[in-house]
Amino acid sequence: MDAADDGGGIGILSPLIGYELRRALGAFLGDFTEEMKGTGMRQMLIGILAIVASQPGIRQGDVGRILGVKRANMVSLINELLAADLLHRAVDARDGRAFVLNLTKRGDAKLAECQIRILAHEARMLADFTEDEVTQLHNLLRRIPDRRPAAD
Amino acid sequence: MDAADDGGGIGILSPLIGYELRRALGAFLGDFTEEMKGTGMRQMLIGILAIVASQPGIRQGDVGRILGVKRANMVSLINELLAADLLHRAVDARDGRAFVLNLTKRGDAKLAECQIRILAHEARMLADFTEDEVTQLHNLLRRIPDRRPAAD
DNA sequence: TATTGTTATACTCTATAACTATA
DNA sequence: TATAGTTATAGAGTATAACAATA
Secondary structure (H helix, E strand, C coil): CCCCCCCCCCHHHCCCHHHHHHHHHHHHHHHHHHHHCCCCCCHHHHHHHHHHHHCCCCEHHHHHHHHCCCHHHHHHHHHHHHHCCCEEEEEECCEEEEEEEEECHHHHHHHHHHHHHHHHHHHHHCCCCCHHHHHHHHHHHHCCCCCCCCCC | CCCCCCCCCCHHHCCCHHHHHHHHHHHHHHHHHHHHCCCCCCHHHHHHHHHHHHCCCCEHHHHHHHHCCCHHHHHHHHHHHHHCCCEEEEEECCEEEEEEEEECHHHHHHHHHHHHHHHHHHHHHCCCCCHHHHHHHHHHHHCCCCCCCCCC
């Protein structure tokens, strides 16, 4: 069955990459949420921790820019992570307006725990894919350009 | 650059299909929303129209099942489309509990108008892809299983 | 002036529970 | 009792505008 077929009675949606993206992300997100139960974490919070872990001392606004989250919406997310003692925040020594972020010990441990679960989740979702196919999918998705107005 | 590299300083997110799906859908959705300005339509409403067009007389609950929208959340969406005179609703002759849906003339025209815009949007997002690559991506995405609990 | 973070607010999508009417 | 649609409500993501502090 090729892309032009309508196996599920979805009409003009059938050939659309945008439709399949939405469906696939819905499927991923459902399984992801299930896997994360009990950790108190969700996709966005883990995303922030992962980026701070990869770039210690990164500024709050830059994290938002990478994730496509607007400044205004970063505030409560960061506050959540601070309240849970997963993140540490300090005024940037070179710019009194900005905050620099680092993981706490608990943040580091939490991220490690989440990573294990996420890998199990991804393996489950992609169980029917060969290693090559996963790489192919990853490389194709990466080439989709982000033409959003800089998220702010 | 292969899937294990971290070109953007995103750490453990780098190899994750789930992360790339989220990013790609965000990019698609931003461009889609821009393209649809002035039509008064959004992704979910168009999805409903497309399915009803493909399966005239389909029941409201079945549309929700296909799109992964819960019964409770279908109500206001259907009401919006009824109020805009894009959809027609009638009690199922064979089951007094259910509603069967059909497009109105205006709904048919609106869907056609949206389809033209959507195709322009998809072409723009996938401008750097060959035809084969688009088909590849589509087929890979289709194989991602939906393990959500039936959306209801 | 421009930028960083903040507050306030609103819209959309998603989720659950309880209700009704039909089957 | 089971199902279709509804109502009410809440959580999460996303969007804009206006503000204070700093550059």
